[in-house]
Amino acid sequence: MQNKTKKYLAWLVVGIINLMPLVFWCLVSPLNMRFISLTATLTSLGQIFGLLGMSLMATVIILGARLKLLEKYFNGLNRLYINHHLLGGIAFCLLIFHPLWLVFKYALISSQSAAFFLLPSLENIPKTLGGVALGIMMVLLMITFYTAWKYQHWKLSHKFLGLAFIVAFLHTLLIPSDVSRHLFLKVYLGGWGLLAIGTYLYRTVFYNIAVKKYEYTVDALNHLNRENLEIILKPLDKKLVFQAGQFAFFNFLNQSLKSESHPFSFTSRPDEENLKIVVKALGDYTIDLPERLKNGDKVEIEGPFGCFGVTGQRQIWVAGGIGITPFLSMAKNLSSDRQIDLYWSLKNSTEIFLQDDLQLLAQQNSNFNFLPVFSDTEGFLTAEKIKNRSGYLSGKDIFLCGPPAMMKVLKKQFMDLGIAKNNIYSEEFSL
Amino acid sequence: MIKIKKYVSGSLFIFFVVAVAVLTAGLVFYDQSNKVNNNNSNSATVKNIDDNTNNSGNVFYTTTEVAQHNKVSDCWLIISGQVYDVSSYMDQHPGLAETIIPSCGSEASEAFATKGGTSKDHSGRAYALLKNYLIGSLK
Numbered sequence: 001m002q003n004k005t006k007k008y009l010a011w012l013v014v015g016i017i018n019l020m021p022l023v024f025w026c027l028v029s030p031l032n033m034r035f036i037s038l039t040a041t042l043t044s045l046g047q048i049f050g051l052l053g054m055s056l057m058a059t060v061i062i063l064g065a066r067l068k069l070l071e072k073y074f075n076g077l078n079r080l081y082i083n084h085h086l087l088g089g090i091a092f093c094l095l096i097f098h099p100l101w102l103v104f105k106y107a108l109i110s111s112q113s114a115a116f117f118l119l120p121s122l123e124n125i126p127k128t129l130g131g132v133a134l135g136i137m138m139v140l141l142m143i144t145f146y147t148a149w150k151y152q153h154w155k156l157s158h159k160f161l162g163l164a165f166i167v168a169f170l171h172t173l174l175i176p177s178d179v180s181r182h183l184f185l186k187v188y189l190g191g192w193g194l195l196a197i198g199t200y201l202y203r204t205v206f207y208n209i210a211v212k213k214y215e216y217t218v219d220a221l222n223h224l225n226r227e228n229l230e231i232i233l234k235p236l237d238k239k240l241v242f243q244a245g246q247f248a249f250f251n252f253l254n255q256s257l258k259s260e261s262h263p264f265s266f267t268s269r270p271d272e273e274n275l276k277i278v279v280k281a282l283g284d285y286t287i288d289l290p291e292r293l294k295n296g297d298k299v300e301i302e303g304p305f306g307c308f309g310v311t312g313q314r315q316i317w318v319a320g321g322i323g324i325t326p327f328l329s330m331a332k333n334l335s336s337d338r339q340i341d342l343y344w345s346l347k348n349s350t351e352i353f354l355q356d357d358l359q360l361l362a363q364q365n366s367n368f369n370f371l372p373v374f375s376d377t378e379g380f381l382t383a384e385k386i387k388n389r390s391g392y393l394s395g396k397d398i399f400l401c402g403p404p405a406m407m408k409v410l411k412k413q414f415m416d417l418g419i420a421k422n423n424i425y426s427e428e429f430s431l
Numbered sequence: 432m433i434k435i436k437k438y439v440s441g442s443l444f445i446f447f448v449v450a451v452a453v454l455t456a457g458l459v460f461y462d463q464s465n466k467v468n469n470n471n472s473n474s475a476t477v478k479n480i481d482d483n484t485n486n487s488g489n490v491f492y493t494t495t496e497v498a499q500h501n502k503v504s505d506c507w508l509i510i511s512g513q514v515y516d517v518s519s520y521m522d523q524h525p526g527l528a529e530t531i532i533p534s535c536g537s538e539a540s541e542a543f544a545t546k547g548g549t550s551k552d553h554s555g556r557a558y559a560l561l562k563n564y565l566i567g568s569l570k
Contacts, residue, residue: 039522039523040522085435089436089438089439090435090438092442096442096443096445096446097446100446103449104449109523110460111459113556113560114453115453115454115458116457116556118450118453118454123554123555124554145436176525
């Protein structure tokens, strides 16, 4: 069972923080006056959407900052990013409607005054700042939602949303409104906004000096087969301590490699001196790695992250392709009382690697079953097939790690078979 | 993930439709009202909006008469010797009705030119909008 208490607590805190300005807004003026006429109602809607949107946007920035503390409460970095995306979309919608309600209000007077409200002007800097912030947000979020930019290019563009927030922050404090007229709102939104800006700067401008990274060097490189490379890393200074199933972001410092950081799961046991990862040549970064990475190259590691931990007594592990990696570490770290069936879906036997350890483990431990499935000969792995081979599914925790499409399909199949969502653990690496 | 994208797309669509509609309508009427102003410069009606004269026709009010209209539902202002009935504008004022109320029925030139003592004048557009509420001059 996932740690529900932490999750509920996290959402409760998020809810309270974001609703507080609204509660205050309701208290400072008689509510009936706020909605007494169409004009007053439209004004109030504009204010409500502005307060909520602003507060939520600050929350979204903090959620996107890869903070270890938050990861604990949201049950994993992947879930943190999923919520960042969801709340980000909601905040964006709120902020789009914030000026729209006011446009409608002015349209009641005349189309001219509505048009004048929409147009930026140097005579009303606070209003124009809001327009600039929203404009930047629209451009950058349309890139996020509607384009298929290369990941690193998209990531860079997305970072500029922090600038949009800073401009919006100035707009919020300068524009004549309930915020400027009440010290509590000024302090509350000002403080929350500054916290978000600080988090943003920590993650961007001060990344090199503020974010903790471990320094390792490449000790050995094993080409396991044509596509998979095992990288063994030795610590230069402090050793990174992790739990089986976790991952970290690796930035290999090599002239011929792009300076990017990518997430990889640890395949080594937590108590080993060296760190091991296995990389599959899947994208435009990893494809270069096998040829260009050399022994002695330095790597900066940010982590560990991940809540893919071992929970219940009886488990089913389902790996697809390179998704075996977290399970390699988890298998080596197993206590003998847990009953585990590990399914590994591959095209055919040429794709398999590091299976000796797993086969040995299966021989030594009667509670551990290693079941590779080759789709070329046996067809694709399905929840039904797993149920038949494992005997039954109910009461078991199911862990999924593999290509996004495979995880999505399997998750649905398991749920169709009656498995509760809470019993299915998956680590998504893309939204 | 797909769910939120639908709402984002919908919101953006509405925004751009409304923005285009409002800007088009606003520009059309702006053009028209400019032409109307140029044609009506000889008219002697009270609501004549002419940039270059202080004269607003032939209706005059005394300060005593203006002082009777000092409520939020019936509010007159004296600005630069002209009298304005801003009763129907009260709840549309960006600074809310409360900022106008203290001046209702009395001299409001300084309050208008400094936004109630903040030493910031109203925009050119506000001055243009004010002219719509002109009802006469101070005697």
